[in-house]
Amino acid sequence: MEKRFYALLLVFLSTTLFAQEIIKDTVKPIQIPKSKQKIDGIVATVGDYLVLDSDIDKSFLELTSTRNSIDGITRCQMIGKLLEERLYAHQAVQDSIVVSDAEINGTLEEKLSVMIEQIGSMDKLVKFFKKNSEEELRSTFFDVLKMSRLASEMQKKIVEKVEITPEEVRNYFKSIPKADLPVFGDEVEVAQIVIKPKISDEEKQKVIDKLKELKRDVINGSSFFSKAVLYSQDPGSKSNGGYYKMNRKTPFVKEFKDVAFSLNEGEISEPFETEFGYHIILVEKIRGQEVDLRHILLIPKVSDEALKEAKDEITEIRKRILAGDITFGDAARASSDEKETKNNGGQLVNPRTLDTRFDLTKMDPSLYSQVSNLKQGEISVPFLDTDQTQKKMYKIITVTNRIPSHTADYAQDFLKIKDLALKEKQFKAIAKWTNEKIKETFIKINGEYRDCLFESNWLKK
Template sequence: MLLKKIQLKTIDYKFGLTICFLLFFNSFISAQEIIPDVVAEKPVEVPSGQRQKIDGIIATVGDYIVLDSDIDKGYLEITSQGGSTKDITRCQMLGKLLEDKLYAHQAIQDSIIVSDAEVRGMMEERLNYMMQQVGDINKVVAYYKKNSVEEFKTYFADILKEQKLASEMQKKIIDAVEITPEEVRNFFKKIPKDELPTFGAEMEVAQIVVEPKVSKEDEQKVIDRLNGIRKDVLDGSSFATKAVLYSQDPGSSSSGGFYKMTRKTPFVKEFKDVAFSLAEGEISEPFKTNFGYHIIMVDKIKGQEVELRHILIAPTVSEDALKEAKERIINIRKKIESKEISFADAARTESDEKETRANGGTLVNPNTQDTRFELTKMDPTLYSQVSNLKDAEISQPLLNTDEKGKKTYKLITVTNRIEEHTADYAKDYTKIKELALKEKQINAIAKWFDEKIKDTYIKIIGEYRDCTFTNNWLKK
């Protein structure tokens, strides 16, 4: 029964997160928001059997209000993403709206700050994507039923700020939750044997990567180009505009190169060293990381946090360099096949990928931080490269192009296969720890809501007072 309770809680929690991402966070996820050309001409759709009502305030949480139309917009957003709303009641939708209002309200009480610069960066990113989808800002304005571009931008900036406040507050709660090995052990012991989870088939994978060498001449061309951009900005040009036009960083170019970071933010050391050496308004000289060459301009320094913009340009790899890299990796494969050297030792001595080199080329799953990859959840590209490999078989040289356009050659091998099995504490500790941590996070969030609801002004109006909520919004 314990595991069933965990699963029920997780389902309830996942419903909240699903609505959160579909309804609110789709503004951040560029690959998902699509604005139909004609959606603005259609009336708001609500589940069958429910009447359209005159809009008005239906709830208040602290300084925030919820309109009846906010629920209808929630349904519209989910259906525009291809989701189904037939099993989502208006009470459930209101409950999720109330959660996010409370998150945002408490974020302000806890002095969590979302800067105007950050909101502008988010706004630029979202608008650029919307424009790519529909080609006309007026269609975006019509979709959101606003009378002008400026009215829409004001409205959308408030939404983005509220979303960011809510997500930062939720992150603060979850990040504070830690779990000890003893708690993990106790969690596992409480699960009845006939209710232990089953984990799917997995494999461990290793790779050797060879990077084509870039000529000094090609590197100097990039440095000269960045110096030219730097000079233009010093002469009055917009750094943000230059980043949109020229930066090859897919994570920031559309938002004018904007990043907000602390020393704990997982950026490469070279980038952080330069970022934290600059004063406000200062622009760095071009510098190199494993991604290419950068220049950074610091917008604002707030204590241990830096708001900055950067431009990344990577040198072009010549055909001769690609040919030389392929010949090198073919020779490495021949040595492994002839037993001159093991795959792991070849990775340690020959691979250009420093993240995996020391570990004999073994890949780490970015989602779980262990070395196992569940087949049903494996990245499709990686799966296609390893699915047909037999034990100890080495792939042919593979030309790989990453999201930044960087080309490398690699060899891949499967080092271990784990069949589908019932959870084992020793073998599956990492996964069991994740389950235990998730339960503890769910309990922490539930406790947080119980405490904050008691201390916050909350009012629900009209027929919505008859709703049955997961949280005690009615303070009964």
């Protein structure tokens, strides 16, 4: 029974965010004996937010669930992390940072659905978490999710204007003792050619007709949320009822944004096409330059014949490259169906670092399986792949460069060093902000936790 409770709790905790990584040397390790039994009371107050003794236990549980070691992490250190999170959330409210209730409710519904599936019913879930009603359970979970999201948005606001100059990067690198320079692992640069199967007009019309049918159902009283959960093929929003919050700077494709910002509140679009498939959008709320919306994505089916034609085409391209009739880069520019890479000769960009290098130890497993055994300049055989929306396509991949493991070099690894320098500057900005806000915020720490030696002046001594 206890294991089942932990499994359910982790489903919920998986959405909460640690505002900071726990740094083990931030406080003097003062262990509170585990054998001491406590009543779940208030151990700290930050502005309008409380820290309960059980919150500390749940945070340890969350770390364990993500396979992080908790060795050497004390309850003092953990409460320091929770105090930070609540300070961020409190200040977010003071700074009028808006977190949409619709967005929180979408996340809440997703988590509740998973937990109900595990335990069997809402009534059992209410009983499990020792609440008096479904309403109380939802309210409790909603508050926790909202606090976590507010904390996250506040932290983003603190660091969003932190920038770093080349001179600061150079000084940061020079400040690192030679013996302490980071070592970067084996890396590769990769290019690919993508051939997407052609979709028939008949299949396109089928999804357009289906979207029109779903729109009529919603106009006649059906729930857009439920329709999105049942039918949408967008894995990023399906479980949230198709929900997105966006503004004009949000990195959505142009066609999607154009439709979203052309609608009034409560209006549903006609079916329209993007590179991902066909959509309808419902605008729920307009707040200045931001909109809360829901959408349904349907992807036309690809026939077996179209798949075969795509495979034959990419096989022929590979033969021409191997025969020396055309280079890989020129073939990508001439024939690849992936617009993000074709103009750069098929060269992939690492989404984590925004450069062309991929650390083999951190590479996406599906990409790693394709390139790990390829020699530089070797071309893979054609293989079937899918994108994030499960669209099928054929690819060939080549390794354009292999960079062996090496100690950091300023010229060769400038972008990585810049990222490290920026993170250090952001960390200092957060620490400065934290110390300033502690002075002007009501903070009270109770009982034995007043014996903790925090790096930040939580006790205002």
